[in-house]
Amino acid sequence: MLRKIKGALTNNKGFTLIELIMVIVVLGILAATAVPKYYSIRSEAADASAKGITAALRGAVSVLYSQNLVNGVSGTTAYDMEDVVDNAQISGVDSSGSATNSFTVVIGNITYGWDWTSADLPTTAGIVVENTGF
Numbered sequence: 001m002l003r004k005i006k007g008a009l010t011n012n013k014g015f016t017l018i019e020l021i022m023v024i025v026v027l028g029i030l031a032a033t034a035v036p037k038y039y040s041i042r043s044e045a046a047d048a049s050a051k052g053i054t055a056a057l058r059g060a061v062s063v064l065y066s067q068n069l070v071n072g073v074s075g076t077t078a079y080d081m082e083d084v085v086d087n088a089q090i091s092g093v094d095s096s097g098s099a100t101n102s103f104t105v106v107i108g109n110i111t112y113g114w115d116w117t118s119a120d121l122p123t124t125a126g127i128v129v130e131n132t133g134f
Helices: 002-010 017-071 081-088
Strands: 094-098 102-107 110-117 127-130
Touching: 017 081, 017 102, 017 110, 017 127, 081 102, 081 110
Parallel strands: none
Antiparallel strands: 094 102, 102 110, 110 127
């Protein structure tokens, strides 16, 4: 009877307390390095989305400018930032709507903005410029 109890004590399977603490320490180190990288990647992705929106707005300006030239429209009231935003068909972001000369978008927790220099047809198409420095 004594043998069985002694054998049962030597065949215990499982982890010791030190092994469990070491696993927790390793996981803590991995988390400490991964979390800042995650936020960095998230910020870079928001900046890339904003640059994509800039390209869409500038493309919309080109399309509107071409349409107005073909239709023979002239003057500074041919189109404004609201027309540019509507023509760019931006989706998937929270926008504050467009004013006559500016447009803002919230991507993640970052607010991005663009300013509009109006067109003077037929000589200038108008310019979209980022005002938040991304």
